[in-house]
Amino acid sequence: MTAITEPAAQPGGNTLGSERRSLAAIIASLPRYLPLLLLAIGWEALTRAGLIPAAALPPLDTVAAAWFDLATSGELWSNGVASISRGAAGLALASLCGSLIGILMAWYGPVRIAVNPIVQFFYPMPKSALIPVMVLWLGFGDASKIVLIFIGCMLPVTLSAFNGARGTEEVLIWSARALGASRRRLLWEVVLPSTLPELLSGIRTALAFAFVLLVASELIVARSGFGYMIGWLGDGGVYDAMFAVVLTVALLGFAADRGYLMLMRRALSWRE
Numbered sequence: 001m002t003a004i005t006e007p008a009a010q011p012g013g014n015t016l017g018s019e020r021r022s023l024a025a026i027i028a029s030l031p032r033y034l035p036l037l038l039l040a041i042g043w044e045a046l047t048r049a050g051l052i053p054a055a056a057l058p059p060l061d062t063v064a065a066a067w068f069d070l071a072t073s074g075e076l077w078s079n080g081v082a083s084i085s086r087g088a089a090g091l092a093l094a095s096l097c098g099s100l101i102g103i104l105m106a107w108y109g110p111v112r113i114a115v116n117p118i119v120q121f122f123y124p125m126p127k128s129a130l131i132p133v134m135v136l137w138l139g140f141g142d143a144s145k146i147v148l149i150f151i152g153c154m155l156p157v158t159l160s161a162f163n164g165a166r167g168t169e170e171v172l173i174w175s176a177r178a179l180g181a182s183r184r185r186l187l188w189e190v191v192l193p194s195t196l197p198e199l200l201s202g203i204r205t206a207l208a209f210a211f212v213l214l215v216a217s218e219l220i221v222a223r224s225g226f227g228y229m230i231g232w233l234g235d236g237g238v239y240d241a242m243f244a245v246v247l248t249v250a251l252l253g254f255a256a257d258r259g260y261l262m263l264m265r266r267a268l269s270w271r272e
Contacts, residue, residue, distance in 0.1 A: 058240040067244035075229070076248065083214055083225040084252075086142055090149025091210045095203050098154040102161025103195060107187060112162075119158055127152035127209070128216045135221050145217045145225075152213045153206035160202020164195035200264045207260055211253045 040060060046052045047059040058066075070076040105112040105119075130151065134144035168191050218227025226249050233242035 055239060058243055062240045063243045063247065066238075066241040067248065070229075070241055070244060076245070079225050079229050080248070080252075082142075083218065083227070086145045086225065087149060087210045087214045090146045090213075091153050091203075091206060093146075093150045094153035094206055094210075095157055097150075098157025098202070098206070099161045099199055101154075102158040102163075102199070103165045103187070103191065105158070105162045106165030106195075107191065116162075119155060122151075123155045123159065127213055131217050131220055134217075140221050140223070144221065145214065148217050149210050149213045152209050156205045156209065157199070157202045160205070161195055161199045164198030164202075165191050167198070168194040197268055200267065204257065204260055204264065207256060208253065211249065211256075215249060 043057070044060045047054060047057055054062075067076070101111075101115060105115055127148065130148055131144075134148045138144040138147060214225070215227040215230065218225035219231045220227075222228040226245055229245045230242055230249075233239075233245065
């Protein structure tokens with residue numbers, strides 16, 4: 001009797017399959033970004049037809065040429081590193097402190113009584129109003145921008161962590177307590193996983209706030225960064241380069257949001 005054997009796997013078969021799946025995913029996502037392509041086509045058509053003055057909105061190809069000049073000269077990269085480092089530092093500190101404060105507010109009554117009124121008071125206030133205060137306290141260096149981003153991003157993270165921790169199902173808490181879980185273990189193994197979805201959504205909101213506050217602060221008080229470039233290029237009338245920097249910030253924000261969303265889905269894949 002002849003034994004039936006499985007066909008041998010082709011070398012590189014798994015790699016080829018993953019490449020095909022990645023390509024299929026990219027093609028499937030293209031229709032979602034079609035409005036951006038239409039927007040670019042409309043921009044170029046309106047400016048080339050003379051319906052919008054070039055001084056108000058330069059043609060897209062001249063903006064691309066200006067971006068290339070800024071990139072080859074190194075100005076875009078040096079200022080970009082300064083901006084991204086400030087934004088990343090402020091957002092990281094805000095995510096860490098906001099998560100801790102929000103969970104402690106939900107878990108301990110005295111912390112909630114002491115901190116909640118402060119959070120509720122400052123949350124609706126426009127954070128850009130703090131720019132002069134930060135300059136007065138911390139000067140014109142990086143510290144004033146980082147602290148501003150930290151304050152503006154910490155509040156949504158804090159509220160998201162608080163709401164997520166408070167929304168933990170009581171059945172899970174009762175079950176853990178019935179099994180003899182300590183308060184610390186209950187917090188780590190029940191409350192934190194339950195908080196994670198809303199907390200990650202709050203950090204995503206804070207990511208958008210970080211870009212807004214970063215550019216706003218650099219427009220007013222900075223000697224480097226994307227906001228600084230937008231300000232001095234606009235003052236000098238170099239509008240094609242100014243729009244190139246604006247589009248760079250927009251694309252970086254879009255890429256950061258998409259990348260974070262992918263990480264967020266992977267972090268929450270256990271819930272599926």
